[in-house]
Amino acid sequence: MSEKKRTKVLLFYNPFSGNGMFKNNLDQIIGRFQDKGFQVVPVRAAHGLAIDKAFEEMDQSMYRQVIVAGGDGTINVCVNAMITNNIELPLSIFPVGTANDFAYYFDIPLDINSMVDVAMGEHYSFADVGVCNGKYYVNVAALGRLVDVSQKTDPNLKNTLGVLAYYIKGVSEIKDLKPIPIKLTTDDQVYEENMFFMVVMNGVSAGGFNNISPDSDINDGKLDVVLFREMPIIELGTLIGKVKQGTHIEHKKVLSFQTDHLIIESPENVPTDVDGEHGQELPLEFSVLHNKLRIFTNGE
Secondary structure, eight states, X not given: OOGGGOOEEEEEXXXXXXXXXXXXXXXXXXXXXXXXTOEEEEEEOSTTHHHHHHHHHOOGGGEEEEEXXXXXXXXXXXXXXXXXXXXXXXXXXXXXXXXXXXXXXXXXXXXXXXXXXXXXXXXXXXXXXXXXXXXXXXXXXXXXXXXXXXXXXXXXXXXXXXXXXXXXXXXXXXXXXXXXXEEEEOSSOEEEEEEEEXXXXXXXXXXXXXXXXXXXXXXXXXXXXXXXXOOOHHHHHHHHHHHHHTOOTTSTTEEEEEESEEEEEOSSOOOEEETTEEOOOSOEEEEEEEEEEEEEOOOO
16 A cells, blocks of 8 residues: 555553643644644553554554553553554654653653654654563563552652652652562573662663663663662662662672573562553563664654
8 A cells, every 4th residue: 555645643642641731732733743634543541452452453554653642651551552463653652651761762852842743753763672471561670679669659749740759759668678589590691689679671761760771772682680789778878879870880789781581580579560560470581572663753
C-alpha cells in the first residue's frame, strides 16, 4: 500500500498521568494533527486491554505512527502491546508522567506544542527493549526494599510534587533498610552479594535520579546493572549524593557491569519494580531486544 495513505495516528494516553496537563490539551493536539491531514485515533489507557484490542485490529499500512502520552508505566504498557501484536510503527513519546525517565534519555521537550512538533517531524533514534521473564520494559527494573518508594507514594502527592515526592518517601524508608542476599548469574560470571538495592537499566535515569546509570547507552544491545551493597546507613546517605551527581559507579560499595543475559536469584522475597510498576517475583531472567523501537526525536 502506498505511503501516501498512511494518514492515521494512534494516540494511547493516560488521563491520570502527571497533573492532567495532557487531557486538558487533547483537543488542541487532535486539531494540530488534523490541520496536517492526519486522523487521530485516541485510545484511553485501561489496564492494557484497550490498547491490545486496538493493535489486534490495526491495519498498520494505514498508520504513520503510534503516540504514547503518560509516564514510564504507560509507555511500558504500550510497548508490551506493540511487541506482542507485532506492531513495527515508529513511536512518539509525550512525557506527561511524574519522572518521565525514558523520555529524558531522548531529550523530549515537556511542553505540548513542542511534543507535537517532534511527533510531526522525521527524526528518529533506535532503542533497545529489555526483557524480564518474558515481559518487556523500556527503562528500568529495580529490586530491593526501596522499590516500595514508588509503589507506596500517594498518587496525589506524586502529581503535586513530582519527583520530590519520591525523595520524601525514600527518606522515611531508609531507617528500615536491611540487606538482601542476592545471586547474579551472567553468561561468564557469577556474583553473590548482600545488597540494599539494585537496578537493571536500559536507560540512564530512574525515579528522577538522572545519572543512576551514567554509562548506559540505550541502543548498545546491553543492559547496565548497578547494585548498591550493604553499608552503614550514614555511608548510604553520602553515596546518594554521589548518585545525584553521577559519580557513584567507582564507589567500593557499588557493583556495576554490562550484560545481555542475566539471572537474578535470592532465598528471600525481594520487592521488584519494572518501569515504575509492580514487578514479578524472583527468579528473574533478563535479555535484550536490540534496536527494537524507533523513537521520534527532535533531531538536535
